[in-house]
Amino acid sequence: MAELEKYINWTFSEKCAIPSDINDRLVPGEEAVEAFKTIRDVAIFTNKRLIVRDVQGLRGKKIEIYSLPYSSINMWSTENAGTFDINAEVELWTRAGNIKIGLGKDIDIRKFDDLIASILL
Helix, strand or coil: CCCCCCEEEEEECEEECCCHHHHHHCCCCCCEEEEEECCCCEEEEECCEEEEEEEECCCCCEEEEEEEEHHHEEEEEEECCCCCCCCEEEEEEECCCEEEEEECCCCCHHHHHHHHHHHHC
């Protein structure tokens, strides 16, 4: 298994509709809860894990899918945007390393924090 770098960084720009093709990736009993646009694709929160589709290459034919089971998240923190910092930030501490998520100005950090809490706790 490849080692995860110390940090993975994603930016969620805005809330979006849950893509219909995600149902092909879900296991029995798993349901999509919320979706957010990333730079080129979508991050989907389900009731069991976070799925991020990372489209790569100029033509977008190469796609890497990250699947983070909530059971591997040990802790999280949220930081709202400040005067000079335009993005709010979320950091997830996992068994594999840390994941930083930047949130666009249209995403309410407190509602996002509530989403994580409702799923993890």
